[in-house]
Amino acid sequence: SQTIHQWPATLVQPVGSPLSLECTVEGTSNPNLYWYRQAAGRGLQLLFYSVGIGQISSEVPQNLSASRPQDRQFILSSKKLLLSDSGFYLCASRWGGGTGELFFGEGSRLTVL
């Protein structure tokens, strides 16, 4: 099965500062990659997904952006953080398109002060 690594695990940042969260995947090639955010401790909101290098689809308008510079690397960024960007960010990977099994990384907890 796949292994998804995320870092940093915890981050406290001031409003207006930049952000970079990284996700790397082991055990598969050419996966679909996803960034989710969990703000309220329950629901998962899909932010971005990617089906290949340099291909990014955004699900919601926001202050964040994503990039996929390598096949198994997915990065979530912001130039200037807002208070509302606080939350738990989860990277996920799936091989095999729509019928493949989705696996999650450990998550990155972001607090914007």
Next chain:
Amino acid sequence: GIQVEQSPPDLILQEGANSTLRCNFSDSVNNLQWFHQNPWGQLINLFYIPSGTKQNGRLSATTVATERYSLLYISSSQTTDSGVYFCAVNNAGNMLTFGGGTRLMVKP
């Protein structure tokens, strides 16, 4: 898009009790997964079950695709079963749609 509803939203059990969690979805699916989010936030894969029945220890799941629902059974619950259980489905394209989750607390 497809709608996914989970019930109950919250559940409190005494250790050793059994429970059934339900996931209803509004359209046909080609992928259904159950996840457990532990108190530390980690999402753990429980079942990949677009149809049929599977069992893994004290947990089992059944998906009746023609009637658009899936059930997760937890038997002899333990405190470590506490957390949030999510159902997620895929009916087209590359995205899974998640339900709102069932928050389970198992008391010793």
